[in-house]
Amino acid sequence: MRIETQRESERLGAVQIHGLQKVYELDSGEHYGYDDSYNNSVIQRISSEALYEKQKQMAIVVPVKNERLKLIEGVLVGIPSPCQIIVVSNSPRGPVDRFEMEKDAIENFCRFTNKRVTVVHQKDVGIAKAIELAGYTELLDDKGLVRSGKAEGMIMGTLLAKWLGKKYLGFVDSDNYFPGAVHEYVQEYAAGFVMHDTDNTFVRISWHSKPKIMENSLFFAKWGRSSVHSNNALNRLLAHYTGYETEVVKTGNAGEHALTVDLALNIEYAAGYAVETHHFINLLEMYSGILDETEPTAFRDKITICQIESRNPHLHESKGDDHVEDMIDASLSVIYNSPLCPELLKRELASEKARRLKVEETESFDKVKVYGNLNTLNIGVFLENCEKALGNAKVELSV
Amino acid sequence: MRIETQRESERLGAVQIHGLQKVYELDSGEHYGYDDSYNNSVIQRISSEALYEKQKQMAIVVPVKNERLKLIEGVLVGIPSPCQIIVVSNSPRGPVDRFEMEKDAIENFCRFTNKRVTVVHQKDVGIAKAIELAGYTELLDDKGLVRSGKAEGMIMGTLLAKWLGKKYLGFVDSDNYFPGAVHEYVQEYAAGFVMHDTDNTFVRISWHSKPKIMENSLFFAKWGRSSVHSNNALNRLLAHYTGYETEVVKTGNAGEHALTVDLALNIEYAAGYAVETHHFINLLEMYSGILDETEPTAFRDKITICQIESRNPHLHESKGDDHVEDMIDASLSVIYNSPLCPELLKRELASEKARRLKVEETESFDKVKVYGNLNTLNIGVFLENCEKALGNAKVELSV
Numbered sequence A, B: 001m002r003i004e005t006q007r008e009s010e011r012l013g014a015v016q017i018h019g020l021q022k023v024y025e026l027d028s029g030e031h032y033g034y035d036d037s038y039n040n041s042v043i044q045r046i047s048s049e050a051l052y053e054k055q056k057q058m059a060i061v062v063p064v065k066n067e068r069l070k071l072i073e074g075v076l077v078g079i080p081s082p083c084q085i086i087v088v089s090n091s092p093r094g095p096v097d098r099f100e101m102e103k104d105a106i107e108n109f110c111r112f113t114n115k116r117v118t119v120v121h122q123k124d125v126g127i128a129k130a131i132e133l134a135g136y137t138e139l140l141d142d143k144g145l146v147r148s149g150k151a152e153g154m155i156m157g158t159l160l161a162k163w164l165g166k167k168y169l170g171f172v173d174s175d176n177y178f179p180g181a182v183h184e185y186v187q188e189y190a191a192g193f194v195m196h197d198t199d200n201t202f203v204r205i206s207w208h209s210k211p212k213i214m215e216n217s218l219f220f221a222k223w224g225r226s227s228v229h230s231n232n233a234l235n236r237l238l239a240h241y242t243g244y245e246t247e248v249v250k251t252g253n254a255g256e257h258a259l260t261v262d263l264a265l266n267i268e269y270a271a272g273y274a275v276e277t278h279h280f281i282n283l284l285e286m287y288s289g290i291l292d293e294t295e296p297t298a299f300r301d302k303i304t305i306c307q308i309e310s311r312n313p314h315l316h317e318s319k320g321d322d323h324v325e326d327m328i329d330a331s332l333s334v335i336y337n338s339p340l341c342p343e344l345l346k347r348e349l350a351s352e353k354a355r356r357l358k359v360e361e362t363e364s365f366d367k368v369k370v371y372g373n374l375n376t377l378n379i380g381v382f383l384e385n386c387e388k389a390l391g392n393a394k395v396e397l398s399v
Helices: A048-055 A067-080 A100-110 A125-133 A148-163 A177-194 A227-242 A272-287 A324-338 A343-357 A379-393 B048-055 B069-078 B097-112 B125-133 B150-163 B179-195 B229-243 B272-287 B325-335 B342-355 B379-393
Strands: A002-004 A010-014 A017-025 A043-045 A058-064 A084-089 A116-121 A168-171 A201-206 A208-213 A217-221 A257-261 A303-308 B001-002 B010-013 B015-018 B022-023 B043-045 B056-066 B084-089 B115-122 B168-171 B201-206 B212-216 B215-222 B255-261 B304-308
Touching: A002 A177, A010 A227, A017 A272, A017 B069, A048 A177, A048 B048, A058 A067, A058 A148, A058 A177, A067 A100, A067 A177, A067 B022, A067 B304, A084 A100, A100 A116, A116 A148, A125 A148, A125 A379, A148 A272, A148 A379, A168 A177, A177 A201, A177 A257, A177 A303, A177 A324, A177 B179, A201 A272, A227 A272, A227 A324, A227 A343, A272 A303, A272 A324, A324 A343, A343 B342, A379 B043, B001 B179, B010 B229, B015 B272, B048 B179, B056 B069, B056 B150, B056 B179, B069 B179, B084 B097, B097 B115, B115 B150, B125 B150, B125 B379, B150 B168, B150 B272, B150 B379, B168 B179, B179 B201, B179 B255, B179 B304, B201 B272, B229 B272, B229 B325, B229 B342, B272 B304, B272 B325, B325 B342
Parallel strands: A017 A303, A058 A084, A058 A168, A084 A116, A201 A303, B015 B304, B022 B304, B056 B084, B056 B168, B084 B115, B201 B304
Antiparallel strands: A002 A017, A002 A043, A010 A017, A168 A257, A201 A257, A208 A217, B001 B022, B001 B043, B010 B015, B168 B255, B201 B255, B212 B215
C-alpha cells in the first residue's frame, strides 16, 4: 500500500487527530517494513509483509443479522488470510434456525479455505453468563442475555477479540457487495497500525464515494447525508477549544474502523447509530484534558486517531430507507449531550435541528443509551468464564 | 490468493482448456511458492510472493480513449506495484490535446507513486514507423499510422510489452469504477501463470457478475448478454470435435485476459468486438491439429487456457447502449467464418441469428477484419526501431 504521509493534525491534550490520508496504491509489493528509498516526503510505502504482520494480530468482527449467505461469503473472501474472523450473529433461531445455517455455511467455508473463524450468536448463554459474572450487567436484557443491536454485537466482538488474544480489532459490515473493498478496508486498518504503532491507535475509514442510483444511472456521492452533520459538529467542537476553525474530522460516522484492543477495552460504546460518533466524543472526554473529571492516568499515553480515505466506492446492500434523520439525530445527540459541548454549539445544533425538521421551536436531543466504559468489566473474570463456555469452539487453524 | 484446483478440462491437440476456477480468498498471505500443507485436493493457496514474482515480469496494457482522468487514476491505483503499465491512448490531440493532459496526469501520478508506466499515443509516428519497417503494414492506415480501434491498441501494447522485456501481458480496461476489482484481475492473471508456468499460457477472467440498474435497484446479472452466445457456440464447436457435449468455455468474450508475451506474438488479433473470441478460435485453428494447414512446429508445446471467475462484480462506466447485437454478431462471425466451423453449426448459427433479428431468411455473418499472426512481423527490426523512437521514454523506476 502506498499512502499519503500524515501532514496536518489537531491535538487536544493526549488526543491527536490526523487529517485524512489518501491512498495512492492498493498493493505496493513486498519487502519488509519501511525503506526510505521508496518514500518521499509526501507518500509512504508500506510493504505487504508489514501489513500481514499487523493482520496476524488482528481480529475482524463481522456483525450479521439475516444477511444473505452469498453476501457474507463475499465478505469472508475479501478478509486477508492472516486475520482472525469473529462473526457475531443476531439472526433468528426460530421458526427456522437461520443462525445454525449461517454457522454451518461460514464454518464450512472457513475450514475449506483454512481461515480462522469464530461464529457466535449474540444471545449465546455462555458468553452472557461470562459478561454477567464480570459485572457488566448493563449489556444484558431482562433474560440475562446480551441485548439486541449492532453496537451490542460490537461490544461482544470486542470482548471475544481479547479472549482470542488479539492486539488489534477491526469492524467490517456483512453486506458489502465488493470483496475487493473489504480487502482494502482491512489493508488500511493494518496500514494505520503500521504508521502508528502504539497501544492506543484508532483507524477510521472515509469512503471514497457511495454509489447511488439516480434516475436510472449511478451517481457517486462523496458525502454521506448524515456524516456531513456529525463531521461538521465535531469540527466546530474542536474549533471551540483550539480557537482555530478546522475541517480535520472526516470520519465522525465511520462504520469501517479499527482500533487496538487495549483502547477498545477502555472506551464507551453508545447504542444504535451513535456508536461511531460517540467513540470520537468519548476519547475527547477522557483524554483531551478539558474535563475536570479526567482520570489522572489518562495522560500517560497519546491517543492517535488516523483517518484514511478508501479508494473503492462503498456499495452495500440497500435495505430501503436508511433512516437518515435518525442517524443524524443519534450522532448529533452524543455531541450535544456531552459535557464537552459548549452552550453556543448546543444552541446551534438545536436550531439546525429545528430547521431540518421544519419546526419553529428549537429542538433538544434525546440522550441515547451509552454503555459504561469497558474497563468497568472485570476482564479476568470474563476471560475465565468465556474460556469455559467457548473453549472448545476456539478454532486455531495452522497458517 | 486461494483458488479452486483445476479439475475438468477439454483437450484438442495441443490446446488444453481448463474449466472455470473459483476464487476462495483474495489474499492468502505470504510465504513463497506452494506449500502442500496449505493445499487440499480442492483448493490451492498461492502466496503473495509467488504472485509478485510473476507480476515483476508482467506488463499491464490499459487502452484509453477519452476516459475521465479520475477513472484512469483509480485503475492505476489498483494495479499492483511490481507490474509495468503500458497506457495506449487514442484520445484526440486537437483542438484540445487530451492525450497530452492524460500523459501529464498519468506520468505525474506514477512518478509520485514510483510506478513504472509507459504512455504512448496510438498514432505515435515512431512506433508506426517501427511497425512498418518490421513489415506488418496491415496494421497501418493510409497515413502510415496505426489504425484506430481497441484491438489495434492492444496489438501496439503487445509489441511494447515485448520491447520492455516482459514475459507476461495482461489487459485491463480504463473505465472500471473499482480499483479493488482491477487489483483482483491482475492477481488472478498472476495466479494463472503460477499454476501454469509455461510459455504458452492464456488466462481469461469470467466476471462474477455485472451489476445492472433495473427499476431503480441493482440486479447482479451473472451472464453477459453477448457472452452467452459466444460461449455456447464455442462449446458446440468443441463438442463437434470431441464427441462430447461440454460447457467448459465460460470466457469466450473475456475482455479481462492475460497471456505470455510469447503466445501473444504468435496469435492473430481480430478487429473490433471479435478480438477475444477470435483468440480462442485462432488457438484452436493453430494448435488443435484439426486443420491440415497446421504448422508442423505447432505441436511442440502445450497451449493452456486457464479460466478464473473473479469475485468482485464488474462495474464499469456505462456509455449508453452497448451495441450488444454488434458484439454478438462480431464474436459469432469469427466462429462462423473459421475453417474449423462445421456446416451444421454454421446453419444453426445462421438460423439463430435470423431468430434474433426476427427475419425469415437465415442470415450469414460478414467476415470481420483479422490481422495476420504477429509472428509475420519481424520482431528484431521492430525492437530496434522502437528503441530508436521511444528509448528515452523508457521509464525504469527503482522498485
